[in-house]
Amino acid sequence: MMSDLQNSPAVFAEECHAIILAGGSGTRLWPLSRNLLPKQLLVLGGDRTLLQQTVARVLEAFTSDKIWIVTNEEHAFEVRKQVSQIDHELESRVVAEPVSRNTLPAIMLGLDKVVGPNTQALAAVFPSDHLISNSLEWKQALEEASALAAKRRFVTFGVEPDHPETGYGYIALGESLGDNAFAVDGFVEKPDLNTAKSFVRDGNHLWNSGMFLFRVKDFLKQVARCQPRLWDWWLARERKPLIESYGQLSDISVDYGVVEKIDNIVAVKAGFQWDDLGSWEAMYRLGEKDEDGNVIQGDVLAMDCKNSLLISEGGKLAAVGVEDMIMVQTRDATLSCPMPHVQRVRDVVQALKSQGSQLVESHPTVVRPWGSYSVLEEGPHYKIKRIQVNSGARLSSQMHHHRSEHWVVVDGTAEVEVNNEPRILVENQSIDIPKAAQHRLANPGKVPLNIIEIQSGPYLEEDDIVRFEDVYGRVKK
Template sequence: MPEFKPRAKFAEECHAIILAGGSGTRLWPLSRNLLPKQLLVLGGELTLLQQTVKRVLAAFDPSRIWVVTNEEHLFEVRKQISAMHSGLDGQVLAEPLSRNTLPAIMLGLDRFIGGNDKVLAAVFPSDHLIGNGEAWIEDLVKASHLAARQRFVTFGVEPSKPETGYGYITLGKPLDTGVFEVDGFVEKPDLATAEGFLRHGSHYWNSGMFLFRAKDFLKQVAKCQPELWDWWMAREERPLVQGYRDIPGISVDYGVVEKIDNIAVVRAGFAWDDLGSWEAMYRLGVKDENGNVIQGDVLAMDCRNSLLISQGGKLAAVGLEDMIMVQTRDATLSCPMKRVQSVRSVVDALKAQGSQLVESHPTVVRPWGSYCVLEEGPHYKIKRIQVNPGARLSSQMHHHRSEHWVVVDGTAEVEVDGHARVMVENQSVDISKASQHRLANPGKVPLNIIEIQSGPYLEEDDIVRFEDVYGRVNK
């Protein structure tokens, strides 16, 4: 486990809030709502979230790091960050539903602001790539001095190309070496505007990272967002999450940052990239002699300057140039490189169709293990279920489906309507509709079973939980 060693005095008076609740729609079909990009390994050995945590641990004590995520991702986030440092397990905060970045930041502030008027907060997205960690820490130190003088600080990246997928910061007068006042913000511009920004050097990319004095930030929330301020002020009467469904979803940029004057931007001395599109994956990937970035089981013939990824079977590509092809077990994306920003529109169209391809992969991670949908059709679904050693599912029942379980390997402890039994390889059990049942793995190796569901309705919301070690009992 990494050991905390103070890197700068600012870390003694500053807390870090890592935002890990995004959906990453522009990296579909790898990124889905139940397993978004920050929880994926997209290069190297660590997920984007783990890379962020590792970087933040170099500057902050674990007790001063807070990770805000969605309830759906809570257990996976805990697992991933605990692998980086065991002291982080209790530092995860769960939103009951997504309300964008401003409420998420306020949820984090609630854990440490107390009565300390001087406490600082640093906000980091969990899905960015950062290079040169020493320069990153130096820039944090510089920003902390500005924040202590009641400046709201953001970090800008000097553009290297006319990027239309990023927001921009308009530079004002210089305040110090590499530090400027902010004259405004520009949402994702068209190509001609972005080219003008690059020529004139008048704008930086908006990195989405901030550092500020918590008390000053909340004063601006009170001024700019009175509805959120009322929600915040009622937190002594009931936890913030209890009022989450009634507050507006709003980003910190639109809700506060773009409405205040006392903002400074620190020019990033570190390498930065928002891994938010397939074009970025291609640009940062290792290219072969033909300029292709290839991952997985791919046969590329006469292809040039293309991104070819397969996570589900053989992908054969012939004569492609400047193309993106991403194949998973249940979906394939084919898109010209220059149309990469249209992937978001694909996701919107799938949502409009009610497609489950937006929600999850065939394999879905759960706190007790995982399940994979092998096949499904009208009135039936076949799953492979893996239960981790020592783990147990909730005690539950279904109104609309019956189930048949077959143990493939491992040892299963099965309880049906109060009757318990131990099952081993090739043994099976039938579970009728409305039967209260439970599955556990008492062994020391993973348990694998095949589950055959049958009935008129087979979706995951047909679960009534009676008891659950992970706190998921139906409210």
């Protein structure tokens, strides 16, 4: 089997489809990850994002026409860009949720693309934000799981724990079914430390990897039994697209909604190395350490520091005499946390949300399908941005109810339209955009366009945009 797997780039091309879940809220690796840039879209090691690593791995076992990537609307453009860099055909295989509704509705949205005349089709579900090595063993586990799923078993993948981890869910194993397969006795969600230690000792518990493989027809039957309201929504797909009523669905995970309610579950013990990079402690554990046990990235000055994770992506981070600490600095936020309290980063994010802080939503630099913008400074009734527009890109035709804008071209050529009057601006030229004026910005040149935008008005948030026309399909109906 091993040689067959090694020689086949698409082990499951005919009978199995892959659904990659690329949503996420960007809470556990804050402040590096944010709602608009969750961890799967970040480069956290090597030269590819976690999403790109996942896509490249899945392409070793599936052809591109059997792969679907489900994300949410806010991330769709960045996801399409990243997956197209791995395989350009995958750009058209991205499905966007209008709102985030957790893993079960997202899987159903992907299955809508899979279901067809082949009622025996299998589907594998993969999170996009996990780190996996030993791809040959990963493909072997898929081969074993597909054989079980063809016999109408719902298969999950478990990883043998090598340390007590309180941030992961666990699978309780039952009787052996031969080879690496076991009946599942139950699931334990994020145990306390003493319980996690006992799980490592007893050998009867595996980390829950969040990957599944099942026969589509059998899975849908379980959805009908366990989640009748979701099933009604699914049946309505024959009359209208699922996405039209997607926002009315409950926020529910596939584990809670289906997996924990069925009894024909099998766990395949994985032989590959796995980590979901669910905390800064995991980033430290997997990182390359210096002679003092520190993992250091970016512009960091460390003096007499030991066993710490020190990351800077904005300015100099100077740390003196710290031990067993996590210190992560971006341009607009800094996290300082003792290693044993790493799971409380979620509490930090929740506290910031309750304060209405934009630090949860985005970085100072925000990527858009046409380029990016960076907030340089802001205060009461004003905001200053640096806007970069890619060559040939075009922003939407839009207006603002509450702000006026002043644009200064730093370099490049700007094609500007204000109230249907076009103009060309070059370096050091400027233009005023009055409040409520319909306007548009484009870059007709061969090099990036950079402008400085000064906003003024009583309300300056991004939701004060009325779009009239947009090449990226962002006009609200």
